[in-house]
Amino acid sequence: MKTVDLKELEIFTDISKRQQVRCDVRRDIANLIYREMHGIEALNLALAIYKSDGKVEITDDELRILTSAVERFGTAALIDALASQVAILNQSAKEE
Numbered sequence: 544m545k546t547v548d549l550k551e552l553e554i555f556t557d558i559s560k561r562q563q564v565r566c567d568v569r570r571d572i573a574n575l576i577y578r579e580m581h582g583i584e585a586l587n588l589a590l591a592i593y594k595s596d597g598k599v600e601i602t603d604d605e606l607r608i609l610t611s612a613v614e615r616f617g618t619a620a621l622i623d624a625l626a627s628q629v630a631i632l633n634q635s636a637k638e639e
Contacts (some may be wrong), residue, residue, distance in 0.1 A: 544600045544601065544602060544608055545600070545601055545602075545603070545632045546598050546599070546601075546632075547599055547601060547606075547609070547628060547632070548597055548599075548628070549567070549568050549569045549572055549592060549597075549599065550569055550595070550596070550598070550631075551565045551566075551567070551569045551597065551599035551607065552565070552566050552568050552624050552625070552628065553565055553624060553628075554566050554568075554620050554621065554623075554624040555626070560623075566609050566625060568618065568621065569593060569595060569597075570593060572591075572592055572609070572613065573589045573590070573593035574593075574618075575589040575616055576588055576589040576592070576608065576609070576612045577589040577617070579612060579616050580611070580612050580614070581609060584605065584608060585608050585612075587605075587627070588601065588605045588608055588609065590606075591605075592609075595626070598612055599602050606629070607622050608612070609610060609625070610623045610625065610629060613625045620637075
């Protein structure tokens with residue numbers, strides 16, 4: 544299980560990546576998954592994200608659904624932000 548924080552996701556404000564803003568994207572990402580992805584796993588993930596208080600524990604399969612949804616339907620800034628968080632998660636997993 545991995546923990547993602549979609550309540551305080553750091554998103555760059557422009558392509559130069561000099562400034563970031565902390566955004567609560569739980570509802571946006573939950574709706575994105577709910578509308579665009581298929582299957583019961585996607586539904587359960589959308590609901591878990593929507594109902595979360597911030598951090599949510601997800602399986603590797605759910606992380607793939609989340610990443611796929613954002614990569615296919617998200618803005619470039621959102622894709623970049625999630626990729627950064629996933630890289631941190633993967634680095635933490637290697638250190639354990």
